[in-house]
Amino acid sequence: MSDKTIGFIGLGLIGGSIAKALRRVHPEYRLIAYNRSRSSLVEAMSDGTINQATDVIDASFAECDFIFLCMPVSVNIQCLKKLKDLVPDTCVITDVGSVKSTIHEAVRELGMEARFIGGHPMAGSEKTGYTSATDRLLENAYYIITPTALSNPDKVAEMRQLVTDTGAVPIVLNCEEHDYATAAISHLPHVIAYTLVNLVRTSDSREGLMRQLAAGGFKDITRIASSSPDMWESICLENQGQLLKVIDAYKASLEDISEAIRENRGDKLHCFFEEAKDYRDSMPMKMKGSIEPAYEIYVDLIDESGAIATIATILASNRISIKNIGILHNREFQEGVLRIEFYEQDAVEKATALLSKYSYIIHTR
Numbered sequence: 001m002s003d004k005t006i007g008f009i010g011l012g013l014i015g016g017s018i019a020k021a022l023r024r025v026h027p028e029y030r031l032i033a034y035n036r037s038r039s040s041l042v043e044a045m046s047d048g049t050i051n052q053a054t055d056v057i058d059a060s061f062a063e064c065d066f067i068f069l070c071m072p073v074s075v076n077i078q079c080l081k082k083l084k085d086l087v088p089d090t091c092v093i094t095d096v097g098s099v100k101s102t103i104h105e106a107v108r109e110l111g112m113e114a115r116f117i118g119g120h121p122m123a124g125s126e127k128t129g130y131t132s133a134t135d136r137l138l139e140n141a142y143y144i145i146t147p148t149a150l151s152n153p154d155k156v157a158e159m160r161q162l163v164t165d166t167g168a169v170p171i172v173l174n175c176e177e178h179d180y181a182t183a184a185i186s187h188l189p190h191v192i193a194y195t196l197v198n199l200v201r202t203s204d205s206r207e208g209l210m211r212q213l214a215a216g217g218f219k220d221i222t223r224i225a226s227s228s229p230d231m232w233e234s235i236c237l238e239n240q241g242q243l244l245k246v247i248d249a250y251k252a253s254l255e256d257i258s259e260a261i262r263e264n265r266g267d268k269l270h271c272f273f274e275e276a277k278d279y280r281d282s283m284p285m286k287m288k289g290s291i292e293p294a295y296e297i298y299v300d301l302i303d304e305s306g307a308i309a310t311i312a313t314i315l316a317s318n319r320i321s322i323k324n325i326g327i328l329h330n331r332e333f334q335e336g337v338l339r340i341e342f343y344e345q346d347a348v349e350k351a352t353a354l355l356s357k358y359s360y361i362i363h364t365r
């Protein structure tokens with residue numbers, strides 16, 4: 001592929017991660033970024049990710065082949081108007097926002113359909129900012145692309161290639177399909193996590209007994225309540241229609257389960273839990289598109305100082321790269337295990353063989 005100039009408007013977790021991934025694969029590309037706060041730009045210049053930084057959205061972006069809008073959804077929408085007169089028709093504008101219908105509507109109203117291709121990486125975390133960005137964040141995750149009726153097929157093909165270059169897996173959807181699916185699998189779960197945490201917060205005793213006792217299950221399902229309030233305010237309002245539909249359906253299912261509990265209907269409860277368990281267990285855990293880490297092992301930890309360092313050293317000295325490492329306590333591993341996440345399946349197999357040789361007990365899921 002020929003050299004390209006790629007612009008980023010917003011260089012936080014997602015903008016920064018895409019920029020870092022493209023830099024790794026394409027050292028020849030020219031990357032330009034605008035960010036509201038200067039610190040991310042300084043960091044991205046000094047680590048070599050971007051070639052040019054700007055405090056204002058100006059004519060520097062006119063040279064871009066692609067511009068990624070990576071701010072909260074409503075801010076991305078506001079930015080379109082500015083770019084309309086600033087950049088030529090040949091530049092493709094794309095976004096990474098979690099809601100697609102409202103930005104597509106704005107694109108239509110502004111007559112920008114021929115130069116816009118929507119996008120949404122199905123990867124991320126509760127963290128924010130460039131400091132949390134990594135060149136591997138999108139690896140193996142689906143990246144939804146939503147072309148317009150007037151998107152140029154050659155540009156869509158280039159967009160698919162850029163997505164593939166980040167390590168993600170492109171998939172094309174229309175924006176309504178996208179917004180209904182993400183309302184159920186992402187937006188409602190975030191609303192549930194935030195409301196559950198607030199329920200416990202307001203029910204807790206003065207001494208904070210609930211906060212102290214909250215264990216693995218609560219923490220697992222509420223991790224995402226640590227996400228950015230700015231970002232989630234924007235997502236909920238931009239996907240209002242679809243989100244309200246799934247919230248209503250969820251309220252109805254809470255009513256069903258309340259009734260079964262009230263009426264001592266063990267059979268109903270059992271069936272409800274069993275159906276949910278079967279569906280959850282059938283979800284691909286080690287496949288492309290999973291937001292959950294794909295390549296991981298669990299190692300029983302010997303209770304002595306330096307235990308983690310010893311394992312990390314064994315792996316590093318055998319050139320096995322670790323993506324993430326940490327101690328996990330939950331119902332499945334009550335004693336606590338060391339969870340090690342790798343970049344690929346090959347590393348899982350090598351690490352399992354190697355650590356078994358050193359008599360470590362390994363679990364996989």
Ligand SMILES: NC(=O)C1=CN([C@@H]2O[C@H](COP(=O)(O)OP(=O)(O)OC[C@H]3O[C@@H](n4cnc5c(N)ncnc54)[C@H](O)[C@@H]3O)[C@@H](O)[C@H]2O)C=CC1
Nearest residue numbers: 010011012013014036070071072073097098124125128129
């Ligand atoms: N966090 C996640 O896991 C995922 C987020 N997204 C989408 O990516 C987009 C960016 O989110 P993150 O990178 O996670 O957030 P972030 O908080 O790490 O970065 C947001 C960026 O937008 C800038 N920004 C915020 N408000 C602004 C304003 N009013 N004017 C100018 N700049 C402003 C911030 O300076 C920052 O650079 C959002 O649209 C979100 O829906 C998509 C997939 C996953």
Ligand SMILES: O=C(O)C(=O)Cc1ccc(O)cc1
Nearest residue numbers: 098122123124125126224291
């Ligand atoms: O942290 C998680 O598990 C997420 O669910 C991250 C996330 C947040 C917003 C998106 O649009 C997509 C992914």
